[in-house]
Amino acid sequence: MSVFFPSLEEQLDLITKGAAEILPLEALKERITRSISTGVPMRIKAGFDPTAPDLHLGHTVLIRKLRHFQQLGHVVIFLIGDSTALIGDPTGRNVTRKPLTREEIAANAETYKEQVFKILDPVLTEVRYNSEWLDTLGYYDMVKLMAQFTVSQMLEREDFHKRFNEEQPIALHELIYPIAQGYDSVALKCDVELGGTDQKFNLMRGRDLQKHFGQPQQSILMMPIIEGLDGVQKMSKSLGNAIGIKESPAEMYGKLMSISDELMWKYWVFLTDLRGSEIEQMKADVASGALHPMLAKKNLARVITADFHSEELAEVAAESWATQFQQRGVSEDVPVVRVSWDEDGLVDVLGDLGGGVRMAKLLHFAGLAASTGEATRKIAENAVSINGEKISSRIVSKHQLGDSPILRLGKKSVRVEWVG
RNA sequence: GCACAGGUGGCCGAGCGGUUAAUGGCAGCAGACUGUAAAUCUGCCACUCUUCGAGUUACGGAGGUUCGAAUCCUCCCCUGUGCACCA
DSSP states (O other): OOOOOOOHHHHHHHHTTTOSEEETHHHHHHHHHHHHHHOOOOEEEEEEOOOSSOOBHHHHHHHHHHHHHHHTTOEEEEEEOTTGGGTOOOTTOSSOOOOOOHHHHHHHHHHHHHHHTTTSOGGGEEEEETHHHHTTOOHHHHHHHHTTSOHHHHHTSHHHHHHHHTTOOOOHHHHHHHHHHHHHHHHHTOSEEEEEGGGHHHHHHHHHHHHHTTOOOOEEEEEOOOBOTTSSSBOOGGGTOOOBTTSOHHHHHHHHHTSOHHHHHHHHHHHSOOOHHHHHHHHHHHHHTSSOHHHHHHHHHHHHHHHHSOHHHHHHHHHHHIIIIISOOOOSOOOEEEEETTSTTTEESSSTTSSEEEHHHHHHHTTSSSSHHHHHHHHHTTOEEETTEEOOOSEEOHHHHOSSOEEEETTEEEEEEEEO
16 A cells, blocks of 8 residues: 655654654654655554553653654554563562453453544554464573573663662563563564653663564654653652543543643643644743733643543533632532431431531541541541531531532532432 | 571651650641642641540561560561572
């Protein structure tokens, strides 16, 4: 099949947008030029280990870059590392990962597909699993692969090096990870592999192995690792600072609004399709005072939320966010929690209120507090309100609560529906 | 296998026979302040209960010595380092 490709300059413009590093760049240019003249598209791969059921916005930085290649007419391979997930990429880790079962991995892999197709075109994407070639690799071939590297080469990697020096354990199978990832490139005959900047070591191993197998060596394109909500650590579900692709519009919008002003600019660059020059203009406007930073952030939250949901849903999320946080009011758009009157200890039968409700219990059952003890403390800290009214007493009458009260503890609110 | 050094609350890290859910830091949560934030200040940060009080669990695991142990002893598990093994 023959494809018409945009010019080299045009392609490079899109490909290099936001990229942290491209190695070697010259080779990539040659490949692009060749694909233009031959009409044969390049093969671009990015791998993801299905170690968790959800992808988050951090992953989309890479997926967006894949889409850029897709938009240019190249073949994009979304590689699901179901076999490498058995190891778990040790990159940046100071401990060995907990092993996942085959079943967990398979289930995660399924959810990945539907999630990435919010960004990638399903028709034009080649979805592959590395179990396809890794699981069938025999002892002989595995030993041959491992023989390509030495222990000291592996220990060059910063995280292994660090763990080694700090006398932390390094499990043997972790050393195989970069080799397995590198072999993926051989199996797929990749022209380009995408990864985060933290993946450099692994990405380079693909070049090593391709050379060993007499293939042209892939170019590697690294994207920066974006920080999570805290603005300090990389976005990661286990660090609790991530925004998941599948999260509701309200959650997504709210989380985006909670990031710092500084971080907002990175999100504009890596999580939206706005052009660099437009972002610079906006930044200048904020600096000069022409644009309020909060407004810029609201736009960001809306654009991203709409990207994964819809304009309409993003608008609704924006409105209820404004009521809830800006006006500190009671928003209607709040998660509903069902609580039964029969819950153990919820109703105080002995008290003067004749069936008053223990608020600490209620807050706990409603999921706003991790324990009744914590709920008790929060009440004392004046952090709890019912239908927008702060409360300070530990027991509240059923009458005061009403049929479907909105409970709020700090920033979180829920509507309680009584059951039974 | 032998020797040595370690295993403390989400993480890091004090304590090394006895005031105490366990110093301190980070993270987290809440309040004030704001522009939703950030920064700053304050409070909280094992669980349960009828909560100005009481109880129950906690310092790798199991026992033991003590009036009393995270702190001492024994055995076991785990990690690292060195040596040995690789006839």
